[in-house]
Each structure stands twice: as C-alpha cells, then as structure tokens.
Amino acid sequence: MNTHQFDVVVVGAGGAGLMAGLYASKTAKTAIISKLYPTRSHTGAAQGGISAAFGNSEEDRPEWHTYDSVKGSDYLGDQDAIEFMCNEAPQAVLELEHYGLPFDRTPEGRISQRPFGGHTNNVTGKPVRRACHAADRTGHMILQTLYQQCLKNNATFYDEFQVIDLLMDSKRAVGVVALEMATGELHTFHAKSVVIATGGHGRIWEITSNAYAYSGDGAAIAYRRGIPLEDMEFFQFHPTGIYKLGILITEGVRGEGGILINGKGERFMTKYAPTVKDLASRDVISRAIYLEIRDGNGINGENYVYLDVRPEVVNRYAVLDGRTKPDGTPYTVTAEELLKKLPDIIDFNRVYLGIDPMTQPMPIQPTAHYTMGGIPTNKFGEVLDENNTPYAGLYAAGEAACVSVHGANRLGTNSLLDLVVFGKYAGLRAAEYAKDTDFASLPADPTEFTRQQFDALRNADGKENAMTISNEMKKMMFEDVGVFRTEEGMRRALDKLAELRERYTHVRVQDTGKIFNTDLLNAWELGNLLELAEVVTVSALNRQESRGGHAREDFPKRDDQNWLKHTLAWKRGEKVEIGYKPVTITKYQPKERVY
Amino acid sequence: MNVTLKIFRYNPEVDKKWHYETYNIEAEPTDRVLDLLENVKGYTDGTLSFRRSCAHGVCGSDAMRINGRNALACKTLVRDLGDKITVEPILGLKVEKDLIVDMKPFFDNYKKVLPWFINDSPLPEDGKERLQSPEQRERFDDTTKCILCACCTTSCPSFWASDDYLGPAALVTAHRFIFDSRDEAAAERIEIVSETHGLARCHTAFNCTMACPRDIQVTKAIGELKMLTVTGKLE
Ligand SMILES: Cc1cc2nc3c(=O)[nH]c(=O)nc-3n(C[C@H](O)[C@H](O)[C@H](O)COP(=O)(O)OP(=O)(O)OC[C@H]3O[C@@H](n4cnc5c(N)ncnc54)[C@H](O)[C@@H]3O)c2cc1C
Numbered sequence: 001m002n003t004h005q006f007d008v009v010v011v012g013a014g015g016a017g018l019m020a021g022l023y024a025s026k027t028a029k030t031a032i033i034s035k036l037y038p039t040r041s042h043t044g045a046a047q048g049g050i051s052a053a054f055g056n057s058e059e060d061r062p063e064w065h066t067y068d069s070v071k072g073s074d075y076l077g078d079q080d081a082i083e084f085m086c087n088e089a090p091q092a093v094l095e096l097e098h099y100g101l102p103f104d105r106t107p108e109g110r111i112s113q114r115p116f117g118g119h120t121n122n123v124t125g126k127p128v129r130r131a132c133h134a135a136d137r138t139g140h141m142i143l144q145t146l147y148q149q150c151l152k153n154n155a156t157f158y159d160e161f162q163v164i165d166l167l168m169d170s171k172r173a174v175g176v177v178a179l180e181m182a183t184g185e186l187h188t189f190h191a192k193s194v195v196i197a198t199g200g201h202g203r204i205w206e207i208t209s210n211a212y213a214y215s216g217d218g219a220a221i222a223y224r225r226g227i228p229l230e231d232m233e234f235f236q237f238h239p240t241g242i243y244k245l246g247i248l249i250t251e252g253v254r255g256e257g258g259i260l261i262n263g264k265g266e267r268f269m270t271k272y273a274p275t276v277k278d279l280a281s282r283d284v285i286s287r288a289i290y291l292e293i294r295d296g297n298g299i300n301g302e303n304y305v306y307l308d309v310r311p312e313v314v315n316r317y318a319v320l321d322g323r324t325k326p327d328g329t330p331y332t333v334t335a336e337e338l339l340k341k342l343p344d345i346i347d348f349n350r351v352y353l354g355i356d357p358m359t360q361p362m363p364i365q366p367t368a369h370y371t372m373g374g375i376p377t378n379k380f381g382e383v384l385d386e387n388n389t390p391y392a393g394l395y396a397a398g399e400a401a402c403v404s405v406h407g408a409n410r411l412g413t414n415s416l417l418d419l420v421v422f423g424k425y426a427g428l429r430a431a432e433y434a435k436d437t438d439f440a441s442l443p444a445d446p447t448e449f450t451r452q453q454f455d456a457l458r459n460a461d462g463k464e465n466a467m468t469i470s471n472e473m474k475k476m477m478f479e480d481v482g483v484f485r486t487e488e489g490m491r492r493a494l495d496k497l498a499e500l501r502e503r504y505t506h507v508r509v510q511d512t513g514k515i516f517n518t519d520l521l522n523a524w525e526l527g528n529l530l531e532l533a534e535v536v537t538v539s540a541l542n543r544q545e546s547r548g549g550h551a552r553e554d555f556p557k558r559d560d561q562n563w564l565k566h567t568l569a570w571k572r573g574e575k576v577e578i579g580y581k582p583v584t585i586t587k588y589q590p591k592e593r594v595y
Numbered sequence: 596m597n598v599t600l601k602i603f604r605y606n607p608e609v610d611k612k613w614h615y616e617t618y619n620i621e622a623e624p625t626d627r628v629l630d631l632l633e634n635v636k637g638y639t640d641g642t643l644s645f646r647r648s649c650a651h652g653v654c655g656s657d658a659m660r661i662n663g664r665n666a667l668a669c670k671t672l673v674r675d676l677g678d679k680i681t682v683e684p685i686l687g688l689k690v691e692k693d694l695i696v697d698m699k700p701f702f703d704n705y706k707k708v709l710p711w712f713i714n715d716s717p718l719p720e721d722g723k724e725r726l727q728s729p730e731q732r733e734r735f736d737d738t739t740k741c742i743l744c745a746c747c748t749t750s751c752p753s754f755w756a757s758d759d760y761l762g763p764a765a766l767v768t769a770h771r772f773i774f775d776s777r778d779e780a781a782a783e784r785i786e787i788v789s790e791t792h793g794l795a796r797c798h799t800a801f802n803c804t805m806a807c808p809r810d811i812q813v814t815k816a817i818g819e820l821k822m823l824t825v826t827g828k829l830e
C-alpha cells in the first residue's frame with residue numbers, strides 16, 4: 001500500500017493547479033499531482049491573452065472590465081466574484097511579469113495589450129486593448145513561468161499520476177486516490193485539503209479545440225462523490241476553429257483586424273453586431289456563423305465560412321471602420337507584423353491545411369472550446385453545496401470550477417485571469433485550513449471504489465468497443481447539444497446517451513498489464529465524458545430559455561423572470577437530479593445584451 | 596489511401612525483446628500520424644502505448660521517430676510521408692513501453708540550468724512591470740517557444756553518447772533566461788553551461804535545429820551561448 005500524507009494535495013498542474021500549488025506550498029506541505037507532465041497541460045494551448053484593465057495603451061478601468069464580463073456572462077455570472085476578479089487582474093498580471101513572464105511590449109517598455117471580443121470602452125462602446133499577450137502563445141508562457149516558479153520553490157510533483165477518486169468523510173475531503181502510470185500502482189494521498197484543478201470536458205464534442213486530456217476527470221470524480229455540478233448546460237463554442245479539425249484560431253486574429261466572410265463574400269457580422277461586428281462576444285458570433293451556414297451562405301454551400309486576415313483585407317476594413325492606432329493615426333498592418341503577432345496561427349494553417357493566411361483566407365467553423373460550468377465554488381475557491389456552505393477542506397479552481405465568473409458565456413482572456421486569481425486564493429485557503437486542523441481519518445479501504453471501477457472495465461464481456469462509443473457520443477452531442485438546441489434534439493440525445501452508457505458497461509480493455517496502461521485510463525476517461533454529457537444534456541433540457549452559450553430554438557429569448565438562476569445537478573443513483581440557486585447581483589441589473 | 600504503418604513495440608511485462616508490428620490502415624493524406632496511432636489503438640490493439648494530449652503541436656507530448664526523423668506525431672501529416680510509415684521511440688532515453696520513453700533524465704537536465712527567472716532587485720517603485728523594450732524582448736523571443744518535447748536532445752549525437760550532456764533543450768532554456776534583459780543570473784547560468792557537460796559537448800551537428808517542431812534556431816542559440824563564454828559579453 002502506498003500512502004502519502006500532505007497538508008494540501010493539488011490535483012492538476014495547469015495554470016490553476018500551479019498557482020494553487022505555488023501559494024499553498026509557501027506555508028503547507030503540498031503535493032501537486034498531474035496525469036500529464038505539468039508543461040503538457042492545456043493551459044499551454046491558450047493563445048490570445050490574459051485580461052487586465054491597466055490601460056497601458058489607452059484609457060481602461062476595472063469597472064469597465066467588470067461590466068463587460070457581467071454583460072458577457074449574459075447576467076448569469078455572480079457579480080461579487082466578477083468584480084473581485086477584475087479588480088485583482090492588474091496585480092495578478094503584474095505578478096506574472098515579476099515571475100519573468102515574457103509579455104510583448106509597448107514602445108515604452110510596458111506590457112502590450114490587444115483588443116478582444118466583448119471587451120470595450122464603456123463610454124464609446126468601442127473595443128479596448130485589455131488582453132495582455134505574449135505573441136499568440138500567452139498560455140504557453142503562463143504555464144512555463146508558473147511551472148518554473150514551482151521548481152524554484154521546490155514544490156513536490158507527482159507527474160503522470162492520474163487521480164481516480166476523491167476521498168470524503170461525510171462533508172469533508174480527506175484525500176485522493178491516484179494511479180501511478182509508470183507502474184500501475186495505486187497511491188492514496190491522505191490530505192487535510194484537496195484542490196481540484198483538472199480543467200474541462202470539451203472532448204464530449206466532435207469538433208473541439210480541446211486536448212485529449214479534457215475528459216472532465218475532476219468534475220466527474222466530485223459528482224460521483226455527491227458534490228453538485230453547477231451550470232453544466234453552459235459550454236462555449238468558439239466561433240473560429242479550423243474546419244473539421246477544430247484547432248483554435250484565436251480571437252486575437254480578429255483583434256488584429258481579421259474579418260469573417262460568408263460564401264457570398266459578405267462581412268456578415270455587421271448584421272448581427274452592428275457596433276463591434278467581428279469582435280462581438282463568442283456565443284453571438286458562433287450563432288451567426290451557424291445561421292449563415294444553415295441559410296446556405298457557407299463557402300460553396302459547405303459547413304464553413306472564412307476568416308480573412310490578409311493584410312490588404314484587414315487594411316481595407318480598417319478604413320471602413322475608421323479604426324485608428326493608439327496614437328490616432330489610421331490602423332494598418334503588414335504581413336511582417338502579423339507574422340510576429342500570430343506566428344503559431346500561421347504555422348497551424350500551413351501545417352494542417354497547406355494554407356498561407358497572408359495570401360489566403362482560413363476556412364473556419366465553430367468548435368467546442370470552454371467549460372463554463374463545473375464544481376461550484378465561492379471566490380476563495382471553497383467548494384459549495386446547494387446552501388452555499390463550503391465542504392470542509394475541499395477547493396476547486398480553473399476550468400474545472402464554476403465560481404461563477406463566466407456565467408452563461410465567458411469572455412476571451414478571462415479564463416487565464418480566472419486561473420491566476422482563483423488558483424491563488426484556492427491555494428491560500430487550502431493551506432490556511434490545513435494549518436488549523438488535524439488529519440481526519442481515511443476510509444477503511446481507501447482504494448475500494450477505484451478498484452471497483454477498474455475491475456468493471458477489466459472484466460466486462462468485451463462486446464463493445466470504447467472508440468466506437470466515444471465517436472458516436474461526440475457526433476451526436478455536436479449535432480444535438482451544440483451551438484443550437486431544441487427539446488426534440490436533446491430528448492434524442494438523452495436516449496442515445498442511455499444506450500451508450502449501457503453499451504459502455506460491455507467495454508473490456510485489451511491491455512491487462514500494469515505499466516502505462518493507457519487503454520484502461522482512456523476507457524475510464526470515456527466513462528467520465530459519458531457521465532458529464534448526460535449532466536450537460538439534462539441541465540440544458542431543463543433550462544427553457546436562451547442565454548449566452550445555451551441557445552434554444554424553441555425558447556429563443558432570455559427569460560429573467562424564471563431563469564435568472566444557477567443550475568445544480570446531483571448524481572442520484574443513475575439519475576441526474578436538478579436544483580437551482582440564485583445569482584448574486586450587486587451593481588448591474590440585467591438588460592438586453594446588444595453588441 | 597492505404598498506409599502500411601510499422602510500429603516499434605516493446606512491453607516489458609511480456610516481451611523479452613522489442614520488435615516491430617505492421618498494420619495496414621485506411622488514411623486520408625491530411626491525417627496526422629497521431630490519428631493513425633489512435634486508430635490502431637482504438638480498433639486493433641488497445642495495448643499500443645504512446646503519450647499525447649493537445650493534438651496540434653503545442654504540448655510536446657508525442658515526440659517520436661517518424662521515418663527515421665524526430666517529430667511530433669500530431670504535427671506530421673500522412674501526405675508528407677507517403678504510404679509507408681515507420682514509427683519508433685525517440686533515441687537516447689530508456690523505452691518504458693512501445694513509444695513511451697523515460698523522460699526523467701531529460702527533465703533533470705532541464706532543471707540543472709536554473710530554469711526560472713531570477714531577479715532579486717527591488718521591484719519598480721510604482722509596483723508595476725519591469726520595463727523592457729520591444730527590441731530587448733525580441734532578443735530572446737525564439738527560445739521562449741520551447742515546449743520541452745525533447746525532439747532536439749534525442750536527435751543529438753552527443754546526447755546519445757552520454758545523457759549527462761545537458762543537451763540542446765536545456766541550453767535553449769539557459770539562452771531564454773541569459774538573454775532576458777530583466778534576468779540577473781546570467782553569470783551563474785553561463786558557468787553551468789560552460790562546465791564539461793555543457794557547451795563543449797556540442798559539435799554543431801545541426802540535428803537539433805532540423806528536429807525542432809517549433810522552428811527554434813537551436814544551433815544558433817547554442818552558438819550565441821558559446822560566443823558569450825568567449826567574449827564574456829551579453830550584446
Ligand atoms: C486552444 C485554446 C486557446 C485558449 N486561449 C485562451 C486565451 O487566449 N485566453 C484565456 O483566457 N483562455 C484561453 N483558453 C482557455 C484556457 O486556456 C483554459 O481554460 C485554461 O488554461 C484551463 O486551465 P486549468 O488550469 O483549469 O486546466 P489545465 O491547464 O488544462 O490543467 C489541467 C491539469 O489537470 C491535470 N489533470 C486532469 N485530470 C487529472 C486527473 N484525473 N488526475 C491528475 N491530474 C489531472 C492535467 O494533467 C493538467 O495538469 C484557451 C483554451 C484553448 C483550448
């Protein structure tokens with residue numbers, strides 16, 4: 001039996017986990033457990049930037065950032081938490097700079113900022129430069145920098161350990177169980193505090209920008225232990241994924257002046273968002289693209305439109321929009337400048353499509369991108385039950401958590417901010433709690449539930465194939481629980497999910513070994529995705545309105561009267577039980593959302 | 596198209612010795628090698644083991660030898676390889692299972708160059724960012740792109756000869772900090788990379804630059820470090 005004791009155990013080593021680990025390890029004995037080498041975490045894929053209202057290039061204020069995020073959330077975000085995050089933002093980004101993060105610079109040597117969808121000057125309504133960036137690999141630099149700081153501080157890492165279960169003593173977390181991939185051994189981590197920072201579950205959908213690792217492990221593990229999941233119907237479809245592949249093309253491309261064009265050669269966003277056009281919020285643009293395609297306005301009638309960032313196109317529309325540089329002169333770009341600002345985007349196009357975005361437009365379609373819902377927390381990362389009472393010793397942060405600062409729709413660059421701010425507070429709180437308490441006792445057989453789950457996958461009759469089930473789920477979810485939803489589609493989805501979950505019980509892994517048994521782990525991850533797909537669908541079916549990322553054709557309007565509330569979903573046997581809790585509204589009363 | 600995919604296989608729990616296994620599969624020219632591996636694992640042989648996560652060349656998980664050259668499986672397309680594809684683990688690190696190698700020596704070398712920002716001077720009085728001009732920032736831009744995939748280090752003849760050679764990836768990291776105008780530990784790092792296991796082992800074979808999936812000018816960066824040890828000056 002491998003048992004370890006730590007004051008704080010952090011599950012996940014992306015931006016949120018590393019930040020939590022960094023802060024917790026200052027005062028508490030801390031372990032950071034990750035199924036991937038930390039530098040492989042999905043935070044490294046983030047491209048465009050991290051928001052903070054510094055106003056390094058033009059006037060900006062945290063209040064504007066707060067309002068934009070509330071509006072972006074379609075008023076479902078909790079306003080106290082949003083305000084807290086936006087006020088903390090400048091300090092959080094400066095902290096990263098002080099850790100050595102190589103942000104791009106303004107001529108004055110300050111952190112360079114670019115415009116991003118939904119971030120505006122609240123007086124003029126025009127896009128504001130709020131996204132701090134390091135080329136188009138901001139997340140990569142955040143991940144590297146935080147990992148390096150953890151190494152500097154001698155944090156303890158358990159790399160390639162996959163957590164399978166959360167151990168609870170009624171409403172208190174007491175540890176986790178993890179599988180060491182290199183040996184196949186189970187380890188029990190006995191802890192005073194547990195922080196879950198395992199990222200999202202975007203692998204539920206066929207076209208996705210998300211890594212293979214995005215199987216929702218943390219949320220599924222917590223859910224199985226009776227913890228509710230919040231607002232799971234809200235999942236963001238990013239408007240610009242590479243056609244068929246789903247690889248993300250950052251909004252930064254539109255920030256630099258890129259334009260969306262339909263099959264008729266029209267800049268269609270003027271119809272849907274007359275003021276900010278191609279820089280409207282993501283949900284708005286994804287729906288616009290979907291409608292264009294449905295009306296036969298895709299390129300050659302196919303399921304995609306163009307994102308055009310050819311310098312002559314950018315410059316032509318910049319004149320039409322009267323766009324200016326910070327110094328007031330007309331905005332222009334050259335291919336050379338774009339190459340510097342968007343090197344990875346240009347590289348993806350060359351490698352995967354054989355296209356040069358400097359001379360050809362990019363074929364794009366909406367792609368599954370970001371988990372707004374998740375494990376309910378407050379602004380200190382404490383995991384909450386339905387009465388907003390914290391579970392003792394249990395914390396969550398990052399994409400796995402739902403604070404909620406993103407509500408029904410996350411603004412670009414607010415997630416990286418969320419990781420850094422709430423990762424930090426979760427780490428601090430976890431360490432603080434550990435300081436004043438003793439270890440609670442572990443269950444008699446801590447690995448029992450883990451072994452049960454694995455045994456089921458090892459001993460089933462093998463009639464079914466995991467890959468087939470996975471592909472069927474993804475395709476169906478993209479069609480029926482995607483950008484637009486209807487009651488009929490979602491009922492069909494639930495029937496299909498019930499069938500897939502039954503078939504899943506017949507999956508037997510072929511690999512019977514211990515060393516790097518990724519066959520077993522992949523099959524286990526599929527179980528998480530199926531479980532969460534059902535929670536997403538039930539939550540979505542119950543919400544009879546359209547709000548942010550949840551767009552229902554049968555209920556096309558937002559309905560604050562009945563639905564200005566957070567969904568909670570519990571696992572009750574094999575059923576999903578739904579409940580609700582109020583949204584925190586402080587300064588901003590809900591208004592219609594126009595861009 | 597039909598592809599003949601030959602894969603290096605080794606499972607220490609059952610095999611005495613490694614061998615190759617050949618699979619015939621249908622593929623699109625635009626498929627990634629990673630898609631082929633997923634296909635084999637998903638439908639033919641679940642025991643096939645490899646690492647992967649992002650699937651678009653940014654996380655550094657799936658460095659392999661593909662038709663004899665180090666590359667990321669997710670960033671190598673069938674159309675660039677033809678219908679005969681051989682996939683093997685990267686060289687110079689112990690094979691743990693199939694395409695999975697022991698990365699520990701690689702990360703240990705990384706840790707030797709003090710891979711973290713060091714500046715113990717007080718922060719600017721306004722509490723804001725340390726200033727850096729766009730030109731100073733540009734000076735080390737290339738080496739900030741490294742995703743620690745190990746394609747370079749495991750293509751380097753000097754590393755094959757002995758894994759206590761720091762290897763190009765660790766040197767790239769050293770470069771990233773040494774040429775950062777805000778960092779104050781250049782001297783310490785230069786000392787580390789100048790030791791016997793460092794720069795002197797590099798014979799400018801360029802394998803590393805050819806292998807880097809992030810197009811980092813690895814040999815150039817190492818050259819700049821070498822210059823520095825000669826002139827002692829950060830230009
Ligand atoms: C392509 C792309 C571009 C993006 N661009 C931006 C952007 O420009 N700005 C922005 O603000 N946001 C962006 N986002 C969103 C943002 O990057 C993510 O939401 C964020 O990085 C998530 O960080 P995290 O720390 O929560 O999770 P991750 O960084 O994904 O880390 C999850 C960690 O948990 C570990 N883990 C998972 N399951 C287990 C388990 N069972 N056991 C042990 N460990 C486990 C993993 O190994 C990993 O270390 C982007 C997202 C994508 C996909």
Ligand code: SF4
Pocket residue numbers: 750751752753754762763796797798799800801802803804813814817
């Ligand atoms: S240039 Fe130096 S580091 Fe690169 S492969 Fe050759 S010997 Fe190795």
Ligand code: SF4
Pocket residue numbers: 740741742743744745746747748763764767806807808809810811813
């Ligand atoms: S320098 Fe290039 S090849 Fe080497 S580890 Fe970094 S990204 Fe990989």
Ligand code: FES
Pocket residue numbers: 646647648649650651652653654655656657667668669670
């Ligand atoms: S899977 Fe991430 S680099 Fe290939």
